[in-house]
Amino acid sequence: MRISTPQFYASSSANYERTFGNVNKTQQEASDFIRVRTAADDPVGYARLLQLEQQQNMLDQFKGNITNVRNALGSSESTLNAIGAVLQRVNELAMGSGNASFTDADRKANASELASLEDQLFSLMNSRDENGKYLFSGSKGDTPPYVRNSDGTYSYQGDQSQLMLQVGDMLSLAANETGYSAFEQALNTSRSETKQTAPLPDDGRVSLSNGQVSGSATYNDRFRSGEPYSIEFTSSTEYKILDAGGNDVTLEASQGGKFDPKGDNISINFRGVDLRLKIDFKPGDEGNPDAAIAGHTFSLSSKADSISGTRSPGNTSSEQVTDAKITDPTAYKAAFPGGGAVLKFTSATDFELYAAPMTADSRPISSGTLSGNTATAAGVSFELSGPPSAGDSFGVKVDTHQNQNILNTIGQLRGALNTPQDHDPAARQAFLASLDSAIGNIASATNQVSSSISAIGGRGQALDVQAETNEALGIENTKTQGSIRDSDIGEVMMRLEMQKNQLTASMQSFAKISSLSLVNYI
Structure with a gap:
């Protein structure tokens, strides 16, 4: 078979470039010992590396979430521990106030200290985190969880939502403790x-x-x-x-x-x-x-359940709900929403009652027409201070007396301590009953706070276990990536030496063959 001179040069050049490219590639591999750089190097291995990198990114995200959850739970736990310490002092004052030798002046002195403790608790229950968000408001981080009402009682404004963060492939944990679970679920012994x-x-x-x-x-x-x-x-x-x-x-x-x-x-x-x-x-x-x-x-x-109504801020009129009472117990038990309601006026006289919260697609559970200034819906009569305007609405809350937050308990105890009872057996008997109620509710509130602290501790233990699991997965992930991506040092060096020899031989053979000529044989 005849090989022309152009064919020889083209073939020799291609062979040289290929061998030279292999040497350069192997030299780069020998410098960092990375075998798989692109999908062309190892399609199957490269696809597996992409999966492992995705897993590693998730593990990194889980690590950040674990840190965030730990920090958030740490803030909540330290605040709840401080609240527990205050409650211990409140309990000591309550127990001591039953002393038969105490006078009205002694009880008023205890009431004065209770007022300071009440303010301290109010501040602690409205604590914020390092980002300025309220710890115990649930998902409503910009809303203070507790407000003091005009009558001296306290209302919870947060929600029951827990902020979940994923810390593992199959595990998500709440990064917060809501005021609803920590304070609002304390059983009321005075039911x-x-x-x-x-x-x-x-x-x-x-x-x-x-x-x-x-x-x-x-x-x-x-x-x-x-x-x-x-x-x-x-x-x-x-x-x-x-x-x-x-x-x-x-x-x-x-x-x-x-x-x-x-x-x-x-x-x-x-x-x-x-x-x-x-x-x-x-x-x-x-x-x-x-x-x-x-x-x-x-x-x-x-x-019996007690009902209260408050004017919505956007109302046109300034009318208020001055009284609300259950007038038909059967209708109330059958229809009135236990989670609260919204009384909305569609005209100056016609109204509708909705279950709270009211949304665009909510349907009324009751409707009617004012009788004087009284609106009766689902067994409850609402007395208004005057004629409302069309579009006015009133928020309705239901107190079933099943639970009571500690702030209201302290407020009631202060009232009992400030009530004179010296030389009045009937007042003394009423005070002792109020004291029993307060001591029982303080114990209930303390238990509820302790339960929240225990729940945080349980989540902390789960975080520790998951962090160890994630770390072990990360180590195995790194090993697996290395086994796919990294080169064998000995094999690379042997291959490089062989490719260098091939390149040298190619250059020598090219020089030898290119020097041949028919003139030398004539």
């Missing part, structure tokens, strides 16, 4: 009440306090199913309790319905509810004490 039904007016001989819930499970399972109850004193040493169906349930009360009328602190426990009983005989009762006490009757039941 039941007594009313004297006979004799009327009250002759002052029998004083029976509102009930304090001592066992929530028993209260929910047993007490609620039989209310309202009637407690009738049959003598100066016995009483009987009838449930709503007229059944005698006295044996479920402490000591089976018996008591010592001479006791200074008579306690009755019935179906998870504790009541204080005080007997005050009047002059002349000594001859027949049973007749003096028999016939005193009280009703005992859970506190």
Whole structure:
């Protein structure tokens, strides 16, 4: 086969360039020992490297999220610990205020310290993080979680949303603790009440306090199913309790319905509810004490829900809801939204009631027309200060008395401590009942704060475990990428030496062959 001179030069040049390119590539590989730079180097390996790099990027993101969650939870935990310390002092003051030797001046001194602690708690519960966001407002970080109302009570303005951050392939954790879970879910021990039904007016001989819930499970399972109850004193040493169906349930009360009328602190426990009983005989009762006490009757039941309405800021008129009360319990239980409502006027006289929050596609659950200045919807009557304007709306809140935040508990305790009671047995009895309520609610609030701290601790442990898992995955990811991308040092050096020899041989053969000529053989 004949090879022309141009073919020879072209073939030799291509071979030289290929060999020279291989040498350059191998020299670069020998300098950093990276085998796969582009998809052309190893299509399958390159695709796997892309997957591993994506995983590494996710692990880096998880690491940043873990740091953010840790910082956020650390701020919440330290604030909750500070709140717990304040609550401990509040509890000490409450317990000490029951001292029989305390005077009105002593109790007022405690009330003054409680006011300072209340302000301190209010500030702590409205704490902000390093970014200026409120810690306990849920997703409403720019809204203070608690506001002080004009009547001295406190309202929660945040929501129940937890800010979730992904910290692992299958794990997302909340970076915040809401005020709703930390403070609003504290059980209210003062959820039941007594009313004297006979004799009327009250002759002052029998004083029976509102009930304090001592066992929530028993209260929910047993007490609620039989209310309202009637407690009738049959003598100066016995009483009987009838449930709503007229059944005698006295044996479920402490000591089976018996008591010592001479006791200074008579306690009755019935179906998870504790009541204080005080007997005050009047002059002349000594001859027949049973007749003096028999016939005193009280009703005992859970506190009825209370309704309140507030004017919306965008209203045209300045009218307010001056009173709201349940007028039809059956309709209320059947239709009124427990999470709150919005009363909106479509005209100066016509109104509609919506479940809160009201959205563009919300449908009214009730409607009607004003009767004077009264709007009645879903069993609740709202009394307005005057005729509203079309488009006015009013926010409606429902208090079921199941929960109570600690700020309101302290406020109520301050009121009880500031009420004079020296030389007034009835006022003293009312104070002791209020003190029982406060101590129970303080304990409930403390437990709720402790539960939130425990929840944060549990999330912290989960973060530690996930951080270790992510670190292990990152190490394996780096090893796997290295096994695909990196070169074998020995193999690269041998290949480089061989390619250099090939390049030298190619150059020598080109020089040798190019010197050949037919003239030399003529």
